[in-house]
Amino acid sequence: xxxLKNITKTFFPGTVNEKVALKGIDLVLEDGDFVTxxxxxxxxxxxxxxxxxxxxxxxxxxxxxDGEDVTALPEYKRAKYLGRxxxxxxxGTARDMEIEENLALARRRGKRRGLKWRITKAERExxxxxxxxxxxxxxxxxxxxxxxxxxxxxxAVTLLMATINTPKVLLLDEHTAALDPKTAAKxxxxxxxxxxxxxxxxxxxxxxxxxxxxxxxRLIMMHEGRIIIDVRGEEKKKLTVEDLLAMFAKxxxxxxxxxxxxxxN
Amino acid sequence: xxxxNWLGALPGAAALGMIWGVMAIGVYxxxxxxxxxxxxVDGSICTGAAxxxxxxxxxxxxxxxxxVALLAGVLCGLVTGFFHTFMGIPAILAGILTQLILWSxxxxxxxxSNIGLLPQSYSPIxxxxxxxxxxxxxxLIIIIACVTAVLYWFFGTEMGASLRATGCNxxxxxAQGINTDLNxxxxxxxxxxxxxxxxxxxxxxxxxxxxxxxxxxxxxxxxAVIIGEAVTARFAKNFAVxxxxxxxxxxxxxxxxQTVVFLGLDTDLLxxxxxxxxxVFLAVxxxxxxxxxxxxxxxxxxxx
Numbered sequence: 001x002x003x004l005k006n007i008t009k010t011f012f013p014g015t016v017n018e019k020v021a022l023k024g025i026d027l028v029l030e031d032g033d034f035v036t037x038x039x040x041x042x043x044x045x046x047x048x049x050x051x052x053x054x055x056x057x058x059x060x061x062x063x064x065x066d067g068e069d070v071t072a073l074p075e076y077k078r079a080k081y082l083g084r085x086x087x088x089x090x091x092g093t094a095r096d097m098e099i100e101e102n103l104a105l106a107r108r109r110g111k112r113r114g115l116k117w118r119i120t121k122a123e124r125e126x127x128x129x130x131x132x133x134x135x136x137x138x139x140x141x142x143x144x145x146x147x148x149x150x151x152x153x154x155x156a157v158t159l160l161m162a163t164i165n166t167p168k169v170l171l172l173d174e175h176t177a178a179l180d181p182k183t184a185a186k187x188x189x190x191x192x193x194x195x196x197x198x199x200x201x202x203x204x205x206x207x208x209x210x211x212x213x214x215x216x217x218r219l220i221m222m223h224e225g226r227i228i229i230d231v232r233g234e235e236k237k238k239l240t241v242e243d244l245l246a247m248f249a250k251x252x253x254x255x256x257x258x259x260x261x262x263x264x265n
Numbered sequence: 266x267x268x269x270n271w272l273g274a275l276p277g278a279a280a281l282g283m284i285w286g287v288m289a290i291g292v293y294x295x296x297x298x299x300x301x302x303x304x305x306v307d308g309s310i311c312t313g314a315a316x317x318x319x320x321x322x323x324x325x326x327x328x329x330x331x332x333v334a335l336l337a338g339v340l341c342g343l344v345t346g347f348f349h350t351f352m353g354i355p356a357i358l359a360g361i362l363t364q365l366i367l368w369s370x371x372x373x374x375x376x377x378s379n380i381g382l383l384p385q386s387y388s389p390i391x392x393x394x395x396x397x398x399x400x401x402x403x404x405l406i407i408i409i410a411c412v413t414a415v416l417y418w419f420f421g422t423e424m425g426a427s428l429r430a431t432g433c434n435x436x437x438x439x440a441q442g443i444n445t446d447l448n449x450x451x452x453x454x455x456x457x458x459x460x461x462x463x464x465x466x467x468x469x470x471x472x473x474x475x476x477x478x479x480x481x482x483x484x485x486x487x488x489a490v491i492i493g494e495a496v497t498a499r500f501a502k503n504f505a506v507x508x509x510x511x512x513x514x515x516x517x518x519x520x521x522x523q524t525v526v527f528l529g530l531d532t533d534l535l536x537x538x539x540x541x542x543x544x545v546f547l548a549v550x551x552x553x554x555x556x557x558x559x560x561x562x563x564x565x566x567x568x569x
Contacts, residue, residue: 079442092440094433099428105430108423109442118426161441224313263465 001200002029002169007051007061021047023225034202034216043222044206050169054078066168080110083162085175092158095147102146103127104159152183163194172204209241223252271527273305276398278335278523279516280299284466291459292486296494299432299452309457311464311479313464315371318474323389331465339454346450351548378476385399389469409512417505433501478481481536484543488547489514
């Protein structure tokens with residue numbers, strides 16, 4: 001479903017700030033794979049997701065989604081294959097627009113936006129049902145501005161927007177990191193439900209090792225722009241945080257360093 | 266200068282304010298909706314006036330002349346949009362460059378720096394003559410109603426909504442498959458089309474088209490937008506009402522303008538005062554955020 005071939009990216013080449021962010025990433029995701037990604041600060045996790053979504057072009061390598069090479073496509077054209085949720089709850093929605101307008105914008109992802117009215121009556125009913133499923137009371141606030149919602153509510157709406165058209169790949173970039181633990185758990189549970197329901201191929205970055213182990217069918221760990229650990233299936237199910245830390249020390253030759261990851265164990 | 270003189274000048278000021286209100290609707294599209302401060306308008310308002318003046322002088326129908334003026338404004342916006350998106354020039358600078366280009370272009374269109382338009386020599390839809398006052402104001406009301414209605418419709422469509430999203434959150438827009446560059450170009454073109462149209466109205470009202478008529482136009486437009494927002498903030502949830510508020514802002518601006526002139530203020534200072542007033546109003550949101558929000562008063566709470 002998703003294939004990364006030798007993706008390499010250096011930021012600020014030839015300057016004192018030069019940073020090799022990705023060093024030849026190769027990754028193949030099967031249809032329906034739910035991969036959790038873990039790694040220390042600056043390991044290249046978000047950079048890899050940005051390479052997939054086309055925020056910039058890689059220095060070399062290819063991004064292939066469902067058999068189509070999208071490496072040359074700009075971000076907005078790739079969007080039709082992708083659903084994205086960001087770490088910052090502000091980033092995934094248009095705050096000055098209504099909840100239903102945001103959903104209608106997402107519904108038209110990958111379609112031509114013409115001079116038809118921005119939202120239809122039938123859609124409104126559909127959104128009301130979907131929002132009612134969230135159990136956050138948003139179905140009665142559909143014409144409220146998204147800016148009035150809490151961070152957790154915004155992430156839930158963003159998740160709906162990302163999955164409204166059944167994307168080929170769902171990209172979650174620490175989408176619960178900015179939320180309090182209770183809300184984070186709720187949004188994660190919602191994520192699991194939607195991924196399972198729509199059989200979505202998913203990449204989820206998390207700083208929480210327990211979450212990385214508990215969710216998905218495959219776990220990868222990144223370090224200094226490379227994928228150093230790739231565990232799946234039964235082996236992943238049996239993992240513990242201690243196992244992971246030991247594997248990391250062995251694979252990278254160093255201690256795992258991420259303040260947040262350690263704290264949230 | 267008597268009170269009656271002042272009162273007698275108000276209808277004229279109202280008409281002028283409405284014309285600038287139309288212009289300010291154009292500014293609203295870029296400044297408030299697209300979040301771009303577009304300085305093209307200083308040039309494109311004169312382009313509209315110049316095109317209209319040249320065409321009616323050559324015997325064209327006034328409506329045709331105004332339509333061509335609008336299209337000329339659209340072209341101005343396309344140039345700025347092209348500079349900004351395709352050439353990657355910051356929006357403010359892109360606008361300034363187009364503005365400078367338009368200075369030459371406007372002189373070439375007119376062939377000189379000023380074209381007089383005697384109301385008797387053609388059939389204007391509005392004039393600054395006392396006997397036409399009622400008709401002029403009614404005509405302007407109808408024009409403003411039409412512009413507002415068209416924009417209300419446009420920004421309610423799929424394309425219009427994607428334009429609003431582009432100005433509100435560009436990351437989200439791209440993630441939702443919106444061609445943000447194209448939208449910025451469309452917004453700039455639409456905005457400058459309206460601004461040039463208001464220039465064509467202004468030429469008829471002033472009875473001339475002058476190369477200097479657009480100087481500082483952006484400041485007047487911003488002032489109208491800001492005043493309009495301040496006046497209608499409490500009840501203007503509806504987009505159409507907000508646009509009408511902007512027109513009201515233009516009218517209030519010219520009432521105040523007329524008043525300070527009658528109070529005997531040196532007219533040389535008016536542009537400076539306008540700019541200072543706009544600067545202060547633009548600073549208010551920043552000051553609120555920086556100096557008046559205590560640690561506990563976060564703008565948005567992230568907890569659910």
